[in-house]
């Protein structure tokens with residue numbers, strides 16, 4: 001079967017790798033010179049920086065992403081790490097001497113004695129959800145069924161609550177609510193929009209201290225958070241090399257302009273230079289609305305799919321500032337990655353994002369040291385610093401290009417409170433705005449991580465109303481993220497019916 005894939009981001013590459021493995025002919029098309037979409041690197045003055053994902057789950061070879069890669073013979077070197085969290089009043093950083101898996105719980109009880117009962121209830125809820133996550137991958141033995149029932153009963157009282165209701169029920173102090181809800185602002189989600197069962201998975205304790213074992217009773221139990229040594233781009237590079245090694249093609253710096261549809265069936269792709277590629281199956285990704293209204297044509301969709309396209313909500317953008325520095329900033333920030341929240345008003349922060357108001361770093365920002373895991377990113381004796389914030393895709397007042405220098409200066413000023421002397425040590429600077437991301441991802445609206453994880457929201461399904469047309473990538477998944485996009489593409493491949501001998505037309 002000849003499969004033409006529009007977009008060599010993680011979604012397209014993962015689908016393509018499955019197809020190449022099973023002997024299909026794969027043609028990848030991407031507007032960029034390198035494969036990977038947001039996982040490609042930004043470069044400036046001899047430094048390299050990651051523009052997309054930083055810390056990833058599921059990469060161990062006994063976890064689904066790592067296992068899939070290993071099945072293709074791809075073995076990426078990874079290293080566990082953790083992240084710090086700071087609020088305007090207190091920080092939650094792993095203690096110098098390891099204090100056990102529940103140090104955050106104890107620290108929160110010390111900080112918020114009036115909420116001790118709620119904190120304990122939260123961690124019982126957390127334990128039950130982690131248990132359910134673990135058991136979902138185990139044999140359905142009688143004892144596992146009983147364990148599942150016990151864990152389910154522990155979370156049942158909360159099943160109809162959103163994150164705001166849940167955290168208000170448990171915690172009287174808004175500062176404590178921020179500890180767990182804060183990450184939702186990154187997704188541009190109001191705590192009211194997200195089911196409370198999401199909270200433990202976006203606040204897994206292993207993410208906050210790399211010494212907390214991922215194993216329990218000798219079995220892998222919790223997700224572990226890892227960096228890819230040498231940088232995240234190694235993952236798309238390896239997938240692309242695998243596809244090429246199996247006879248696939250990568251048409252780089254090429255834009256797909258139209259999906260050719262005949263009698264309700266995708267039959268090929270027209271490129272921007274007018275060439276037409278015949279295909280037995282076409283795979284699209286990226287911005288769902290751009291893809292289906294622009295490349296496919298809404299007339300080929302049905303009402304149900306059109307409604308999903310109209311209703312689902314993509315996330316907003318990020319403003320990224322990459323700096324090359326001639327000193328070692330990691331003496332001031334122990335973790336490679338730290339979230340610095342500046343406000344407790346998450347709803348206000350999300351409203352600003354949605355209405356085009358940029359908070360200039362005041363609602364929060366993140367500092368990341370990419371060369372900790374990828375020493376080649378910086379010349380000898382120098383280091384990389386990435387500072388970034390979530391931001392609106394379009395500014396209500398002005399545009400990104402004309403304001404980016406001013407906004408970058410503000411981020412440097414804020415970050416200097418964490419990394420003293422920063423501004424005097426900058427030797428290279430690269431600013432990446434929402435406009436740059438729109439170009440990189442070929443989207444009319446930049447949306448950094450996929451779709452807002454709104455409770456019960458339906459995202460564009462992989463199987464589309466057009467026969468032989470599949471949709472993959474971050475906008476087909478709730479919440480997005482590397483493991484979800486990769487595993488989603490594998491699921492799309494399964495749904496396409498290609499794994500069972502290849503060639504079944506949908």
Ligand SMILES: Cc1cc2nc3c(=O)[nH]c(=O)nc-3n(C[C@H](O)[C@H](O)[C@H](O)COP(=O)(O)OP(=O)(O)OC[C@H]3O[C@@H](n4cnc5c(N)ncnc54)[C@H](O)[C@@H]3O)c2cc1C
Nearest residue numbers: 007009010011031037038052053054256286473474481482
């Ligand atoms: C700043 C940032 C931080 C992130 N942090 C994390 C993290 O810490 N952990 C995590 O798990 N995930 C994270 N993510 C999310 C994760 O990286 C993405 O969800 C995932 O990489 C998206 O892959 P994709 O294939 O859907 O899309 P993309 O990476 O956008 O790739 C799509 C590709 O298709 C190309 N394309 C689209 N249409 C066309 C066309 N018509 N013609 C030619 N080419 C086309 C685009 O140019 C692009 O190269 C982050 C993302 C960003 C941006």
